[in-house]
Amino acid sequence: MSDLHSVEPRPLDRDLAFLAGGGDCAGLIAALDWNATPLGPIAHWPQSLKTATAMLLRSPVPIVMLWGEDGVMLYNDAYSVFAGGRHPQLLGSNVREGWPEVADFNDHVMRVGLAGGTLRYQDQELTLHRHGRPEQVWMDLDYSPVLDERGEPAGVICILAETTDRVTNTRRTQFLLSLADALRPLTTRNDIMALAAERLGKWLNANRAFYAEISSDMVMRIDCDYCDGVQSLAGAHSLASFGSGLLDAYRTGAPVVVPDIPGNMQLCEATRAALAERRVAAFIDVLLFDETEWVGVLAVQSATPRAWTPAEESLVQEVGERVKNAVERARAEEDLRRLNETLEEQVATRSAERDRLWNLSQDMLARAGYDGMMSAVSPAWSRVLGWSEAELLSRGYARFMHPEDEPHTLAAIAQMAATHRPNRFENRIATSTGEWKHVEWTVAPEADGQNFVAVGRDLTEAKEREADLEIAREALRQSQKMEAMGSLTGGVAHDFNNLLTPIIGSLDMLVRKNVGTERERRLIEGALQSAERAKMLVQRLLAFARRQPLQPTGVDVARVIDSMTGLIASTLGPTIVVEVRLDELPPAHADLNQLEMALLNLAVNARDAMPEGGTLTIAASRRTIRPGDVPGLARGHYVRLSVGDTGCGMDEATARRAIEPFFSTKGIGKGTGLGLSMVHGLTAQLGGGLTIDSAPGKGTTLSLWLPVSSVVPSDEERPADPQPAPTRLGTALLIDDEDLVRMSTAHMLADLSYNVVEAASAEEALTMLDAGLTPDVLITDHLMPGMSGADLARRLKRTHPTLPVLIVSGYADEDGIDADVPRLTKPFRNAELELSLVALTTPAIIVEPAQSLGAGRVTI
Known part of the structure; x- marks a missing residue:
């Protein structure tokens, strides 16, 4: 219009x-x-x-x-x-x-x-x-x-x-009556507040409604709220954080009604910002009092500005009063209920404690009669044995006993009945799954003379722990025995080395000088071979004792396997096929010579396990070990070198003893029984381990676990045979406390064109040096009374830094020897001594890094 x-x-x-x-x-x-x-x-x-x-x-x-x-x-x-x-x-x-x-x-x-x-x-x-x-x-x-x-x-x-006024008044009255009816049965404050907030929020079509309690320090606590399209405000809120405007409005005690918060300049900026952050654009807050103190606030909020009607304000006030009354009633009922519960608990304490003991006891409690039946059993029976209460009470208790334990159990119960005194015994009780539980029983008679009470404690886990402890003790005893045997073996090997050194040295000299008739030379050669076999036996003893002299470095395992495959194949014979499986490998921490010997030893053992022929598999891979993955191995990175055969295999008992010294399945006279113990000692000395995977008829796989090395293997070939020594090499100062060893070594040095000065101890040698002796090389035994060879070498580094020092040792206790000091292992022959002296006295070629981007410079 x-x-x-x-x-x-x-x-x-x-x-x-x-x-x-x-x-x-x-x-x-x-x-x-x-x-x-x-x-x-x-x-x-x-x-x-x-x-x-x-x-x-x-x-x-x-x-x-x-x-x-x-x-x-x-x-x-x-x-x-x-x-x-x-x-x-x-x-x-x-x-x-x-x-x-x-x-x-x-x-x-x-x-x-x-x-x-x-x-x-x-x-x-x-x-x-x-x-x-x-x-x-x-x-x-x-x-x-x-x-x-x-x-x-x-x-x-x-x-x-x-009819709006009449309808709204009627509906309002119905709403309030319905709310009162709904609040009446509620007994907790949270339930009351949640129900009131939800009904009021929905009735007024609000975005949020809640009842909050206000503490004396002006903290408003909202336990629960009704939300429609906005986030919950449940939690504690300091009224001071809303600014002074809202707090001042609350202090008047009158309902706070704000239809348009963004446009209300009477509220400070802090108040408007805090409310805007919570998506409150309009609200009605009705304060509730207990006498003169604030006790709470009923809030209705809108996310958009809203003109609240007087009827809505009045409704919020009425609901607030009802909520406050309902909360007070709930508190009073809760206090009364707690009082009644306290009285009931005091009355029932003794009975409850008895029932609790009966129900929660880990021990099996029972009341039984001398007639052989039980009249009551605790829940622990079902937990321990698996039988239901009905099954336990419907059968005689003797039917649950192990047949071997029934006579002495019934005799103990009869003795208790006769003496009227408690008794104790153990027996085995059947479980519902057919197993047996070891149970310790304490029984005591009741005064009626017809019944007794029984307390049974399950000993199964205790006996299992005892068995495990016995196994651990046996393992400890075995370990101590092996350690003692290793120490003894190492000591014996040391003495044997000192005995073999003059023997091998003397025989070697006789061979080199072609002494005697042809028949005598053959005898001397045979004696030298026997001495060499004794030397090999001593080395195996030292390997088993984990005391063999080692020179570990970074070893390329793949190259070792590749270089030895031909030798192994020829050693095993034509009936055995050799397969090699190699992954990409890091360098392994090992002694090259000893590793080659161990690999050959394992191959020979595998050949003996395959008399009719078969397949030998040599494999190597990188493995990362976590705690518990491989028993005996520490956490870390390893190279796993495995030698597997398709032979007869070993049973569990044989596999357990396989690494014991002198244990062999080859028969008397066909082996020393030190092969696997030597390999085991070698890997243990290097910080690794040996594992055996075998079963009768399924072959055997032995794995050497070698720690990964940070040293990069050298690409150089092994040293060539020593060149003939010059006519005159100078003076050699020789130190050894064993006269025969010293005499034999002196003869070798003399044959190598050295002028030899002998000393029986390190202290005597120092005296000679202090007196003006200037040797060209010093050869010293390691283990001697007084100052050791390692201590002497360390001292000479300070006083005679240019004097070459060679330590001779027949034992692997080299804890005090510096890594850069050359060593020679007893027993040795003239050629081995010569090789060590040539390496010791020949100037080394060192490539030093240049200070610029040019090539390095060579120092001789």
């Missing part, structure tokens, strides 16, 4: 006489220009329209008439009050345009009314925008058709009565 305009009212003429006495709306109708409406000028209105208009204008109840198919609106003063902010624009407008929010409803009304029908609605709920915002209203509506001069429906007249 944008083109509808009012004109100045004029005195009513005859065409407007029907408006007389119609109130303010009649004047507005007279002043409007109706030419722009479907009704046209008032002078052309049909009489039926004028008559109906005159009637509704004079009615004290709200009446609106919708004329024509467009439903042009004509109403009286009472309806203008109902229309609110929509008046007077509604006059002369089409009903669909006048009330667009209920257009569908009015379309239905027009269809029914213009068809001659009537409609009646009681407490009809509609949402109208009478004041620029959605508003829920309830009305009684009566619609009837208005007939024109021909008796046909030309319009619809509506008599209405707004």
Whole structure:
């Protein structure tokens, strides 16, 4: 109706006489220009329209008439009050345009009314925008058709009565009664607050509602809240964090109602920011008091600005009081309940303790009779044995005993019955799965002479632990025995080396000088071979004792295997196929010579296990070991070198003893029994281990676990045979406390063109040096009374830094020997001594890094 305009009212003429006495709306109708409406000028209105208009204008109840198919609106003063902010624009407008929010409803009304029908609605709920915002209203509506001069429906007249106050009051009362009924059975504060917040939030269509308690230090505690589209605020909140504005408002004690927080400049910036962070744009906070102290606050919040009505404010206050009363009632009931529970607990303490002991005891408790039946059993019986209570009580207790234990058990019970004194015994009791549990029993008679009580303790785990402990003790004894044997073996090997050194040296000299007749030379050669075999035996003894002299470095295991494959294949013979499986390997921490000997030893053992032929598999791979992966191996990175055969295999007992010294399955005279013990000692001395995987008929795989080395293997070939020594090599100072060893070594040095000066101890040698002796080389035994060879070498580094020192040792106790000091192992022959002296006295070629990007410089 944008083109509808009012004109100045004029005195009513005859065409407007029907408006007389119609109130303010009649004047507005007279002043409007109706030419722009479907009704046209008032002078052309049909009489039926004028008559109906005159009637509704004079009615004290709200009446609106919708004329024509467009439903042009004509109403009286009472309806203008109902229309609110929509008046007077509604006059002369089409009903669909006048009330667009209920257009569908009015379309239905027009269809029914213009068809001659009537409609009646009681407490009809509609949402109208009478004041620029959605508003829920309830009305009684009566619609009837208005007939024109021909008796046909030309319009619809509506008599209405707004029932919003009555309906809202009734619904409010019902809401409060329903809330009170729902709160009554609740016994906890959290349940009360949660229910009240949820119902109030949903009733008011709010985004958040909660009840919070306020402590004396101005901390608001929210245990639970109702949320719709916003996050929960459950937790503790300091009121001071909201700024002084909110706290000042609370101090008044009156409800705090804010419809538009962003636009409320009375709240400080801190308060607005804190509330905005929590998505609060409007709220009602009702403070609840206990006498004069704050006890809580009931809050209803909206995420968008909202104009709260007085009825909504009043409802929040009433709900708050009910919540406070319900919380106080719940607290009082809780206090009373706790008091009653305390009294009941005090009365039932003794019985509860007895029942608790009966139910929770790990021991099996029972009441039984001398007739052989049990009348009560504790739950521990089912936990320990697996039998149900019914099974235990329906069978005689002797049926659960091990047949071998039944006689002495029944005898112990009979003795208790005769003496009336407690008794103790052990037996085995069957489980539901067919196993046996070792149980220690304590039985005591009851006063009735018919029954007794029994307490049974399960000893199964204790006996298993005892068995495990015995196994550990046996392993410790075995380890101590092996350690003692190793120490003894090492000591014996040391003495043998000292004995063999002059023997081998003397025989070697006789061989080199071609002494004696042909028959005598053959005897000397045989003696030398026997001495060499004794030397090999001593080396194996030292390997088993983990005291063999080692020179560990970074070893390329793949290269070792590749270089030895041909030798191994020729040693094993044509009936055995050799397979090699190698992964990409890091360098291994090992002694090259000893590793080659160990590999050959394992191959020979595998050949003996395959008398009819088979396959020998040599494999190497990198492995990372975690604690517990391989027994006896520490955590770290290893190279695993495995030698596997398809031979007869070993049973468990043989595999357990395989690394023991002198243990052999080859028969008397066919082996020393030191092969695997030597390999085991070697790997242990290097910080690794040896594992055996074998089963009868399935072959054997022995694995050497060698730690990964940080030293890169050298690409150089092994040293060539020594060149002939020069005619004169100078003076050699020889130190050894064994006269025969010293004499034999002196002869070798003399044969190598050295002038030899002998000393029986390190102290004697130092005296000679202090007196002016200037030898060209010093050869010293390691283990001697007084100062050791290692201590002497260390001292000479300070006093005679250019004097070459060679330590000779028949024992691997080299803890005190510096790594850079050359060593020679007893027993040795002339060629070995010569090789060591040539390496000791030949200047080394050292490539030093250049100070620039150019090539390195060579120093000789």
